[in-house]
Amino acid sequence: MNPLLKEIRHNPLLWLLVFVPAVFAAHKLKPESHTLLFALSVFAIVPLAALLSHATESVAAKTGDAVGGLLNATLGNLTELVIALTALRAGQYMLVKASIAGAIVTNTLFMLGASFLLGGLKHHVQEYNRVSARFQAGLLFLATIALLIPSAMSQADAVPAAAFTQKLSVGLSVLLIVGYGLGMLFSLKTHREEFGSAKHGEAGEEPWPMGLALATLAGVTVLVALVSEIFVESVQKAAEAFGMSQAFVGFIVVALVGGAAEMASAFSGARKNRLDLSVGIALGSASQIALFVAPVLVLVSYFIGPTPMDLQFWPGAVVMMLIATLTASLVTNSGRSAWFIGVLVLMVYLIFAMTLYLLPPKVQ
Amino acid sequence: MNPLLKEIRHNPLLWLLVFVPAVFAAHKLKPESHTLLFALSVFAIVPLAALLSHATESVAAKTGDAVGGLLNATLGNLTELVIALTALRAGQYMLVKASIAGAIVTNTLFMLGASFLLGGLKHHVQEYNRVSARFQAGLLFLATIALLIPSAMSQADAVPAAAFTQKLSVGLSVLLIVGYGLGMLFSLKTHREEFGSAKHGEAGEEPWPMGLALATLAGVTVLVALVSEIFVESVQKAAEAFGMSQAFVGFIVVALVGGAAEMASAFSGARKNRLDLSVGIALGSASQIALFVAPVLVLVSYFIGPTPMDLQFWPGAVVMMLIATLTASLVTNSGRSAWFIGVLVLMVYLIFAMTLYLLPPKVQ
């Protein structure tokens, strides 16, 4: 049997694929019912993201460790990248930035916290590889500093010069990508023995044949791009209808939708007492967004956006990213976990989500 | 002999009880001499707080571990709660907030630092249970984030909406109390074996009989409430007379007065090389104020205060709470102590106290 069909049969998440044709049909028939389009596109993106992530892993598994690691690291957040690129092309920089900050916060707090909680409810105390967690937390810390500097400088010193922020953002983006590359060299090549158990793939999922994997990768990326267009178009109007602030939509909704597939893997790893996997996915995904997706968006904005995008975030977002990174550092420092650690981390996420939800809609 | 009288005979701190009738008499005779009333009420609160804490421990000891832990955790800062409630009823929100922030800072920095210093002057190197210290520091970190978010949001984004801050404060209060409850479930029930030596009570003090303990609890609470009324009335005028800023009074004086009884226990534990006890009291007391007393005050303010109180603190107080929590985290991370660690922590406290003392009186 075709492995793709087999996968679809066994993975209930993929049954949501039915929403993909549904959203296109709805967009054709009722282009004005934004709330419906928003809901349908959310449900359509989740299974597509799961397919993308499985296809990436299959290609990675076939190409050997170094190239595979590279591929996984680059395409692991393809969904987020495609959504953000669509928003970028539409000139919705607020949404792009909110979804970057939101993905970092959601991965470090919600994905990590829920993994600790779900794992801890089943296992009394869980242990994981500290070295690997520290490495990811270190990368994340670096990225957060790079992302906070433009805001801190323009806040603290009332520098009005947009030119300064713009030049600085480009420089920081290049630095972050270089740092990301060196980090891969370190973890995949020179010191890979330190990253023991966190690196093997998800057990139970067998890789697809190369041809199928590549075809899925290409086809699904196009589908994600098409659905994203409807999503980005409808999200603003739908947010108003639901009474949610824009910041809440970008930070929480987009981030949860884009990361749904990875969350499924992280949570199942935690339940199977393979917390290394969960921590690796959560922190790895966050640092990938911060060190790869965000700078690529800045650089790409010079070619596809109406005007270049900078890295200056809304101060509240900077505070949240900083606290999220600090929380991840403190929490993963010991290499041990129990359910209450998960509660603590989730509580921080809830504090943020509540704040963003209550925020008056005008402010972002 | 009556255990209460025996206790009073042996504990010089309790000789200060003579100030209780003194303050009532003075209030009757000289209601206008605020400085005198302030001084008398300070000296009267200290022994009452000591009695309250002993009575609470006695009830806790009799009721078995789970209920006892709960009682201890809930009534441990009864003095601070009663003082704050009195100030709340009088509508003095500045004083309430300053005393919350001050209690957190004083417990994490002064009580912890002085314990390390006093213990370290007698013992070369002292060790204590890291797990327990980390747990308390984690709770404290969570609470600090909850307390800083309203200020950070209204600062950073110039949100003028008081309604937003008010709704957010209620939501955060509920979250904090839930977090506090889950934390007790964790430390007293599901993972109590991890909290080894930090949990047994103060040696040398034998529990009172139940009847005496309950009667003391009730009677002394009433006395604390009555003295607090005089204290809150006189503190402002006395501060002016002494040339102290309001912030200094709330932050430093009220916090030291309210915590005097716990400090006596923490310091004696440190001298006896039972640093677990000292760290447990200092950090436990701070996280109790942050996760229980502060949110209870917010919720109660809807019923007894002239207007509801929110959790938005003066920015300087937020900076100090944040630094205090961070210091406690960094310092207790290793589970070892020597005298200089105490000096470092006390120095941070001195920096804050000096700043507050020098602050121009108008600003708070």
Added chain:
Amino acid sequence: MNPLLKEIRHNPLLWLLVFVPAVFAAHKLKPESHTLLFALSVFAIVPLAALLSHATESVAAKTGDAVGGLLNATLGNLTELVIALTALRAGQYMLVKASIAGAIVTNTLFMLGASFLLGGLKHHVQEYNRVSARFQAGLLFLATIALLIPSAMSQADAVPAAAFTQKLSVGLSVLLIVGYGLGMLFSLKTHREEFGSAKHGEAGEEPWPMGLALATLAGVTVLVALVSEIFVESVQKAAEAFGMSQAFVGFIVVALVGGAAEMASAFSGARKNRLDLSVGIALGSASQIALFVAPVLVLVSYFIGPTPMDLQFWPGAVVMMLIATLTASLVTNSGRSAWFIGVLVLMVYLIFAMTLYLLPPKVQ
């Protein structure tokens, strides 16, 4: 052979001494060519700093451990002190403050990061004494809090009172010097056994005879003072000519020049797999600047400057010092290092350097 001449023959860094007469000659002949004078004085200060540091170590080696440690700790940053005093006398407080902040940031990030990187390129994984690193990081953390409080208070609360900042700065300076003294008592006297391998001097350099060492100390200090005068005079004009912001010059250029000698020692230690030495020099030097040089400058400013200097830094500088200290704490927490740790720390430095370089010249 004279040990001084022998040293000069074997140490290529000292060949730069030829720039000392050159800068005096140039100042006489071409007092208006600031760029030339700036460049010459930079090259002249580097070898003088190396001589100063060797002379200090020689005196320290001869006077026994306690006095020697004290001397080393006090005179170790003599070059920075002399440059800052010259700038202070000229009333250039911006330059003084930028060079203090810059020295802290450069030592904790550039010197530490480059040591990790250079050591890590030669050795797979390096270990060092965590206790010693934590002690220095703790001192540094204390100092950073003291340095950030005046700025935080006057920012957050819009206190306009310069008198407040001034009084607070004097109080903080006294506190910092006391803390520094107690720290030496701790590390050199009461708990010296904990500071094992980090304390022995640079191997391969034999101490000079006492007379030569003292004469060098005196003579070279005078030379540094004279060259500093030319440096401080020319730096502003030269910065304009090079298109560098003042903040960049003070933060990066002055700090790199003043610390060149220590960097040479730290880097050579790292290459020889003696990372204890490197970490000790980098963090020790930073905490010495923060806890000794900075407060001494504040106190001395009452006698030699046109007006007293305070400790209120430009907010951007506070953010950078805070991040630098936090980075040093997080990174040295494990006591292990590999090349990528060095890259991470250097990246943070590069982010700061790039930001300062791009900063519009008017803002500082």
